[in-house]
């Protein structure tokens with residue numbers, strides 16, 4: 001049976017997309033051999049490799065097992081899925097797509113546009129996803145009016161972790177403005193404590209940066225810059241401010257130049273080597289996993305200036321259709337991950353919050369409850385994370401992150417230079433989008 005290509009013919013101008021389609025059409029149908037096996041199983045590619053991420057993946061695997069389907073784990077290390085995205089591409093090019101994969105945000109539409117993803121409309125209708133899911137989530141898992149991914153949980157990226165015990169000892173409150181941040185940081189330093197933990201891994205620097213852009217401007221300008229990618233937005237004074245703030249925050253960091261995986265950065269924060277840490281709320285699950293309960297040793301607040309907003313990353317599982325040999329098992333997985341009890345268990349382990357509007361806030365800790373409520377305020381309060389592919393595709397994300405990282409590393413680069421370069425990048429990306437759209 002041919003590999004399904006559902007949508008319009010792919011234009012000759014689409015580069016990688018075109019090649020992928022050609023290779024898939026020419027390749028022997030993947031998974032045909034696997035279909036012959038006795039116990040149904042699904043190969044699942046993802047990037048959940050830390051202790052808490054593993055625990056959350058195990059929740060899904062256990063539930064799938066109860067339904068008689070084996071979860072064959074394909075974990076690719078690399079925070080924010082940097083490695084997993086590349087492995088996925090090369091596997092698909094080699095005609096060896098996984099059955100299910102963690103792909104998120106804009107990437108979902110890219111794979112769906114190639115006609116490679118299983119449509120999950122029946123599962124969504126039976127599970128009444130339409131009513132159950134937050135509107136933003138509903139939109140996120142759809143492509144050309146078909147549901148093509150199953151949503152797992154919502155992470156909040158504008159999370160400021162602080163060491164509650166250190167703060168209490170010094171009689172400090174978590175900062176809600178930049179003035180307060182400076183005051184708190186000064187007090188911590190005077191007490192011999194490094195104010196802020198930060199790794200210089202590019203995606204982690206960009207995490208801080210996207211927070212600063214949101215704090216400086218709110219979701220509307222944030223979208224103009226990262227979603228609509230307007231070159232004019234790159235010249236805006238609000239971006240100058242965000243870049244300057246990024247540079248000035250280096251002076252409060254434990255070690256601004258050190259590249260650490262996020263898991264090691266969490267450990268440093270846990271060991272009280274620094275009193276604050278900006279990271280997606282999966283770090284909370286990791287702290288819990290290390291034995292630190294929420295609101296005991298540590299607590300979470302929002303980044304100064306972003307309290308009203310939710311900078312989000314949503315985890316989703318998409319299924320590669322292949323020759324449809326695994327469709328029944330794939331549909332089981334899609335169905336079960338959205339059920340209320342799996343949502344509750346998975347998200348408690350993952351540090352995320354349910355994608356369902358009818359979730360019970362009483363089952364959540366304070367960080368989760370605040371996140372779920374903030375997300376529930378709707379699109380005007382929500383900002384899609386650039387780093388986690390919610391705002392733009394992988395190429396745009398990588399190009400912007402590289403530029404921001406250069407600025408962060410090299411103090412001699414003036415903000416205006418970085419803004420000019422970002423403007424040029426956005427102009428080029430716009431050209432590409434128009435070329436893709438055709439004449």
Ligand code: BGC
Nearest residue numbers: 078079080081282313315388
């Ligand atoms: C994912 C999370 C994951 C984090 C760290 C994010 O892109 O949404 O599930 O825990 O990256 O790797």
